[in-house]
Amino acid sequence: MERKSSFASNIFLILIFFILYAPIFYLIFYSFNSGGTMSGFEGFTLDWYKELLHDTRLLIIVLNTLVIALLSALISTVIGVFGAIGIQAYKRRQTKNTLLALNNILVVSPDVIIGASFLILFTMAGIQLGFYSVLLSHIAFSIPIVVLLVLPKLMEMSPTLIDAARDLGASQWNVLTKVILPYIAPGVFAGFFMALTYSLDDFAVTFFVTGNGFSTLSVEIYSLARRGISLNINALSTLLFVVTIVLVVIYYYFTQRSSSGTKGVDFRR
């Protein structure tokens, strides 16, 4: 595939990059507009950012979003890693495949279905909609992603490593913490990170299972955007963009270190 890229193909790529980034920079640009609209730049101002920082309600929502993301990523990573180790331990191919098929259902299901079915589930179980229903849903849809990122690492691992550890007298717990976990660490980190971004980003599922008193950032942006343009959202998106870039850099750093298996894998819907 080594042909010098022609002028036309460069133009094409530039155009694609332009289209991909234009809306984002459009948002950022107007977050500094002293006029109240996303058309016609009147003058530079930081008022929208100031207003954002004084909006306690929004700050609470940001905090909610972060707490949900961290907790759900943590819990789903633990359950997912155990699940992956368990799946790997099954000898029969058919059992493994069945478990994997079940695992993948939530990965490929449209968000609307996940949201609607969880809404039924929580209502039937008598769980009040709010913090816990959102947390449980986020854990639920993150687990399969963790499993998918951890399994390749486990399959790479030679079983003789564990046999050797056991021959040398390692206990069950030692095998897990001294042999298995260090070996699959890159996959675990990638899984945790994916779960984190999934949770931060999710709108559709949360929208279904969130009650009146509880909101996350995505849900809040949706209800604000339905009311029309307000440059607060622009200021917010600028900050989120910066945070996202930082997250991407961290994630890139981890996946570069782990080189194989997880690089370039993106499960986002």
Add this chain to the structure above:
Amino acid sequence: MENKSSRNLYMVPYALWIILFVIAPILLVLYYSFFDIEGNFSLVNYKNFFTPVYLQMTLSSFWYAFLITAIALIIAYPTAYLLTRTKHKQLWLLLIIVPSWINLLLKAYAFIGIFGTYGAANSFLEWVGIGSRQLLFTDFSFVFVSVYIFIPFMILPIFNALDNLNPSLLYAAKDLGASGWTTFLKVIFPLTIDGVKSGIQVVFIPALSLFMLTRLIAGNRVITLGTAIEQHFLVTQDWGMGSTIAVFLILIMFLFMGLTGFRKRGA
């Protein structure tokens, strides 16, 4: 891991998750689809689904999803191809993926500004001499924004497939006298078809269920299966009908996975 009891111990929380959050929700959706709005057991929802109103909605939902997938593919394939030929291709690929990490609603919100009456798109149309148009709340804006959102997800698997292509096959084709176009049709495309399939997979199914975009961008002019489910669950509170539509969407999903095969996304 040889020890069966320790394996079972590992599996307890995971198995609980499968039962509670994978199997139970599907069964509950199925169960609810047999209840009418008054809570009586009946098949009325299924009867309603086969009336022209819902069939037409399903059809148009499919049509939009098809359109979005096709346009995304047409744009993504050459992009992925050109990306594999750049220097520092992994870096460029990362830059393609970055926008997909930005919250979907913020991107949709950006387009409310861009496509608005006095937004950038209309200023551009004025400047070119076409004059301003109603862009927001049209089918066009819905398809455009959806394609915009899905393009990175389509590029990624195709890029990976192209990147794994053995270059000696291309040299062989060239040596045997194949033209660039023939090489593409007979060698490159068939060998990257798996990437294309998983790209289609990650775009088509979600495109059937984008209810937030139809609300924000299409101004309720486009109704997809996703919009209908959301409407029934959260607005009209007719969970039975919503579940019935969900049952069909799940069936479509399984059918679609059966046709294209499950692939780890992006791999």
